[in-house]
Amino acid sequence: MAEIYPGLETLEKTHDESRQGEALSISSEKKSKNNGKFLYVESYGCAMNFSDSEIIASILVEEGFSVTKNFNEADLLLINTCSIRDKAEEKIRMRISELKAVKIKKPEALIGIMGCMAERLKAQLLEEEKVVDLVVGPDAYRELPALVRSAEDGSKAINVLLSREETYADINPVRLNSNGITAFISIMRGCDNMCSFCVVPFTRGRERSRDAYSIVREAQELFNAGYREVTLLGQNVDSYKWSSEETNESVSFAQLLERVALVNPLLRVRFSTSHPKDITDEVLHTIKKYHNICKYIHLPVQSGSSRVLELMNRTYNREWYMERVDAIRRIIPECSISADIISGFCTETEEDHQQTLSMMDYVRYVMAYMFAYSERPGTLAARQLKDDVAPEIKSRRLQEIVDLQHVHQAEENKSEPGNIYEVLVEGTSKRSKEQLFGRSSQNKVLIFPKGNLKPGDYVNVRVLSATSATLIGEVVN
Ligand code: 5AD
Ligand code: SF4
Numbered sequence: 001m002a003e004i005y006p007g008l009e010t011l012e013k014t015h016d017e018s019r020q021g022e023a024l025s026i027s028s029e030k031k032s033k034n035n036g037k038f039l040y041v042e043s044y045g046c047a048m049n050f051s052d053s054e055i056i057a058s059i060l061v062e063e064g065f066s067v068t069k070n071f072n073e074a075d076l077l078l079i080n081t082c083s084i085r086d087k088a089e090e091k092i093r094m095r096i097s098e099l100k101a102v103k104i105k106k107p108e109a110l111i112g113i114m115g116c117m118a119e120r121l122k123a124q125l126l127e128e129e130k131v132v133d134l135v136v137g138p139d140a141y142r143e144l145p146a147l148v149r150s151a152e153d154g155s156k157a158i159n160v161l162l163s164r165e166e167t168y169a170d171i172n173p174v175r176l177n178s179n180g181i182t183a184f185i186s187i188m189r190g191c192d193n194m195c196s197f198c199v200v201p202f203t204r205g206r207e208r209s210r211d212a213y214s215i216v217r218e219a220q221e222l223f224n225a226g227y228r229e230v231t232l233l234g235q236n237v238d239s240y241k242w243s244s245e246e247t248n249e250s251v252s253f254a255q256l257l258e259r260v261a262l263v264n265p266l267l268r269v270r271f272s273t274s275h276p277k278d279i280t281d282e283v284l285h286t287i288k289k290y291h292n293i294c295k296y297i298h299l300p301v302q303s304g305s306s307r308v309l310e311l312m313n314r315t316y317n318r319e320w321y322m323e324r325v326d327a328i329r330r331i332i333p334e335c336s337i338s339a340d341i342i343s344g345f346c347t348e349t350e351e352d353h354q355q356t357l358s359m360m361d362y363v364r365y366v367m368a369y370m371f372a373y374s375e376r377p378g379t380l381a382a383r384q385l386k387d388d389v390a391p392e393i394k395s396r397r398l399q400e401i402v403d404l405q406h407v408h409q410a411e412e413n414k415s416e417p418g419n420i421y422e423v424l425v426e427g428t429s430k431r432s433k434e435q436l437f438g439r440s441s442q443n444k445v446l447i448f449p450k451g452n453l454k455p456g457d458y459v460n461v462r463v464l465s466a467t468s469a470t471l472i473g474e475v476v477n
Pocket of ligand 2: 191192193194195198199200201235236275
């Protein structure tokens with residue numbers, strides 16, 4: 001899933017790995033008690049993990065912990081992990097061994113592994129990583145206070161039970177590492193799609209949708225607190241479906257989008273991730289109808305070959321995907337589209353690969369996350385198909401995909417000067433204090449002179465020039 005993905009700097013990125021390993025700081029918190037202990041949380045992987053870390057922090061702040069950005073002063077160090085590819089797990093293993101140093105200086109400090117790796121490896125993780133005290137899966141965060149207490153008493157603690165109901169709907173996330181302007185709202189959990197390459201259905205369990213009223217309430221509260229953009233998160237937001245047991249009313253994703261858009265016209269709404277099999281014209285018309293719903297769709301294609309898509313169990317083919325792209329172009333011409341692409345899936349031939357490249361030519365993605373296929377234990381592909389594309393062929397094909405994506409982005413950038421975008425100001429540019437940065441509805445990053453503007457303002461910016469990841473512009477009235 002998801003979303004907020006600047007740049008193309010690496011070949012091995014999940015949705016949000018650019019933010020990987022960031023320590024989290026607290027922006028606003030209501031604390032009921034103080035136990036004098038410090039919590040440090042580090043998140044890896046997709047936006048959903050970053051959002052879950054805010055739920056984890058909320059649960060532990062209630063328990064009296066204060067959040068710190070400095071792991072050396074922490075009493076509890078939690079790593080929220082990602083299992084999507086082998087490399088993601090390797091990186092986290094390295095990080096676990098780095099954090100050992102903290103325990104040498106402060107033996108009573110506890111280290112906990114949260115999220116997908118916890119769920120995938122379960123007790124094995126406690127055996128393999130002796131420094132780890134806690135292993136907690138994505139649906140067991142409410143148990144954290146009890147698990148921490150038990151670890152404090154010296155026993156290793158584990159809970160990796162998956163749930164069919166847990167959505168943490170009532171938990172008010174502590175906004176971590178927040179710019180005060182943009183925030184995630186988790187609208188569903190789990191995934192029922194069973195794409196054959198993907199470990200997520202095993203690590204995050206069955207799909208369930210969160211109470212629509214709690215989502216709208218959270219969006220309203222964020223707006224009242226000064227936030228101006230929310231990203232609705234789920235593995236497959238288009239299959240969001242919530243029904244009230246009391247009133248029998250049923251809310252689809254299109255209806256949810258509309259309800260959130262109506263919170264306030266000044267609150268931008270983004271969402272991620274869409275699934276090509278489920279994105280309906282109704283959703284597209286809703287995006288079109290509301291100015292504050294961003295004209296940007298992350299629509300993972302994975303492969304351009306119908307044969308490979310079938311083996312991937314994506315349940316759409318090349319023609320279906322192209323038709324959905326045509327529908328987006330027809331209904332929302334100003335919409336930009338990005339994707340996830342996998343090279344070298346089982347049995348992929350040169351011809352299949354060429355079809356992926358030609359799909360890229362057809363859509364001209366504004367951005368793509370591109371990966372070499374990494375077999376994950378327990379998935380349908382690992383059980384039923386042979387990982388038979390040689391690593392050097394996977395890498396060569398991946399490089400061709402990356403190169404083509406760069407060509408498309410460079411061409412797009414050439415046509416940018418002169419365009420005017422409405423930009424939501426997010427903060428000060430890294431390059432200069434005199435410059436601000438923000439994003440357009442299409443998720444393009446723009447940099448422009450500060451003037452009297454401040455984060456949270458909307459401003460029209462005319463593009464003057466473009467670098468590979470950023471547009472440089474001037475403010476226009
Ligand atoms: N190998 C490579 N990429 C994968 N993804 C998911 N599983 C794998 C895997 N086993 C990619 C898909 C997905 C994104 C989040 O990660 O492109 O959309
Ligand atoms: Fe994995 Fe497919 Fe679900 Fe995405 S939709 S999380 S790729 S199984």
